[in-house]
Amino acid sequence: MKKIYNLGSTLFVVALIAMAVAACNTMPVGFLRTEGASFSPDTLNVYHNPHASTLRFTDNLPWVSYRIQGVAGTNPINYELADVKATEGGDAEKFKALAQKGLLKVDGGMIVLMQEGVAELPNGRYTLSLRVYNDGHSQTIDDVYTIIVGDDEPEPEQINP
Numbered sequence: 001m002k003k004i005y006n007l008g009s010t011l012f013v014v015a016l017i018a019m020a021v022a023a024c025n026t027m028p029v030g031f032l033r034t035e036g037a038s039f040s041p042d043t044l045n046v047y048h049n050p051h052a053s054t055l056r057f058t059d060n061l062p063w064v065s066y067r068i069q070g071v072a073g074t075n076p077i078n079y080e081l082a083d084v085k086a087t088e089g090g091d092a093e094k095f096k097a098l099a100q101k102g103l104l105k106v107d108g109g110m111i112v113l114m115q116e117g118v119a120e121l122p123n124g125r126y127t128l129s130l131r132v133y134n135d136g137h138s139q140t141i142d143d144v145y146t147i148i149v150g151d152d153e154p155e156p157e158q159i160n161p
Helices: 002-025 055-059 092-101 115-120
Strands: 043-049 078-087 104-107 110-113 124-134 137-152
Touching (some): 078 092, 078 137, 110 137
Parallel strands (some): 043 137
Antiparallel strands (some): 078 124, 124 137
């Protein structure tokens, strides 16, 4: 009788372990959530000719967005340019080529556009879609950011202390 009880208990434990192992194999690793993800502000004005009084002009600094908000997931979370729509005279193919040349980067949820890249773009409005991905998950955030390219940067407002 004891042998039957021990055999039954052993089979039950083995079956339970087998089910647990089988269930773990079908679960995806980590998670990624982008619902409601956005930039604030969601538009960046860049210029072919930065104003001479700015550090961007003197130090050749890039144009940088704020970090995207509302993205959650298992680290590391990666970002890349997924698509570009161009209007008002813009050229989407030239904009995409900047990413391939390294003149446009999406690092850590921030969009970084080098001055050399702006020089290659015609004036216009560029609406960007980003691909957000991590291990086992990928989502595209459509039309999440807009870059407006113009000729001359207006004089910055002076803030008195």
